[in-house]
Amino acid sequence: MAQYPEFNPQPRILLGPGPSNVSPRVLKAMASPVLGHLDPDYVALMEDIKKLLRAVFQTANEITFPVSGTGSAGMESALASLIEEGDEAVVGVNGVFGTRAADCAERLGARVHRVEAEWGRIVEPAQIEAALKACKRPKLVAVVHAETSTGVLQPVEEIARLAHQHGALMVLDAVTSLGCIPVHIDQWQIDACYSCTQKGLSAPPGLAPLTLSERALAAMRARKSKCRSWYLDVSMIAQYWGAERVYHHTAPISMNYALYEALRIVLEEGLEARWRRHRQNAAALQAGLAAMGLAFVAQEGHRLPQLSAVAVPAGVGEAAIRTALLRTYNMEIGAGLGPFKGKVWRIGLMGESSRRENVVLVLNALEQLLTAAGVEIARGRALAAADAVYAQSA
Numbered sequence: 001m002a003q004y005p006e007f008n009p010q011p012r013i014l015l016g017p018g019p020s021n022v023s024p025r026v027l028k029a030m031a032s033p034v035l036g037h038l039d040p041d042y043v044a045l046m047e048d049i050k051k052l053l054r055a056v057f058q059t060a061n062e063i064t065f066p067v068s069g070t071g072s073a074g075m076e077s078a079l080a081s082l083i084e085e086g087d088e089a090v091v092g093v094n095g096v097f098g099t100r101a102a103d104c105a106e107r108l109g110a111r112v113h114r115v116e117a118e119w120g121r122i123v124e125p126a127q128i129e130a131a132l133k134a135c136k137r138p139k140l141v142a143v144v145h146a147e148t149s150t151g152v153l154q155p156v157e158e159i160a161r162l163a164h165q166h167g168a169l170m171v172l173d174a175v176t177s178l179g180c181i182p183v184h185i186d187q188w189q190i191d192a193c194y195s196c197t198q199k200g201l202s203a204p205p206g207l208a209p210l211t212l213s214e215r216a217l218a219a220m221r222a223r224k225s226k227c228r229s230w231y232l233d234v235s236m237i238a239q240y241w242g243a244e245r246v247y248h249h250t251a252p253i254s255m256n257y258a259l260y261e262a263l264r265i266v267l268e269e270g271l272e273a274r275w276r277r278h279r280q281n282a283a284a285l286q287a288g289l290a291a292m293g294l295a296f297v298a299q300e301g302h303r304l305p306q307l308s309a310v311a312v313p314a315g316v317g318e319a320a321i322r323t324a325l326l327r328t329y330n331m332e333i334g335a336g337l338g339p340f341k342g343k344v345w346r347i348g349l350m351g352e353s354s355r356r357e358n359v360v361l362v363l364n365a366l367e368q369l370l371t372a373a374g375v376e377i378a379r380g381r382a383l384a385a386a387d388a389v390y391a392q393s394a
């Protein structure tokens, strides 16, 4: 097997938009023996996963389980299960992931009202309200909580209120928010929400936690046509995750072991403590980036703690710096997407990756590489700014 050597990847410091670093506890859980998907011991684990997911989503929703597939499968599952041909959908579009939700809803037969905001800005509730008023019978409103392409944190409570005022369901993309920042499904009255395993929860990619309210369930039951997706039809998957245990597809067993352990870690730390850790490390990173003279893409007051998008300084090779970070410092950060390609870096501090040592490492590495690329930076100022944040909050 000389031409096929064993694959032994070097562990990296993952500071991109996901995946984030995975705890050894989670990796160990994945090495446990594979059980059958209807094995009583596995079924007991499924019940515990639902309970832990409800705690992390802050919900009492009965329908709360991981969809097989990454975050995008969660998006498609939620939208496909709710949308019928001709339904009106109001979708906030201020980055890549809102664009995708609009595209997905359209492919499922919805008449989509795109509510656009400049990339880097939030979608204003008043814009959503205007779109709702322009609809005859809006079926749903969908927005992205944490727009990973720009680093914008979208306020959602008021939009949920507006959606319900107009008789629409509220759908939330929490792919980059769950496990990093507060997500209050019941308190905010979110009807459908999906996430992923590889960002705030720090498990490998492969599952999409999903939760649906009673209101969303009622809409699903009232469908006149079958869900357009067979694999992602929540009403069928729910029969496997519910008491009936009807086989639908073989569950990704080992990924569910990983999710269970990752959720245990989240709740051991405690949601409040975890959100605080993300806020504190982000404040230090963002103070350091600003001290280096880097400009943020997201508007002030609406910046995500778990992802900072900054403009690449003029004359600096965007990809060259990322390659040097990887080769010299063993560290991954993200590139810009769509119109931000070649213009933006995205630095993630998600889940396990949100640590003080990573903040110090990435600031130091960036400072060295940018200085070598000819950018004038007062060496040490970024770290001093980050230190000051930690000193203040100590």
Ligand SMILES: *Cc1c(COP(=O)(O)O)cnc(C)c1O
Pocket: 018, 070, 071, 072, 073, 097, 144, 146, 147, 148, 149, 173, 174, 175, 176, 196, 205
């Ligand atoms: C990453 C991401 C997705 C897509 O998730 P995948 O796991 O890559 O399929 C969707 N929405 C947002 C906001 C994301 O950041």
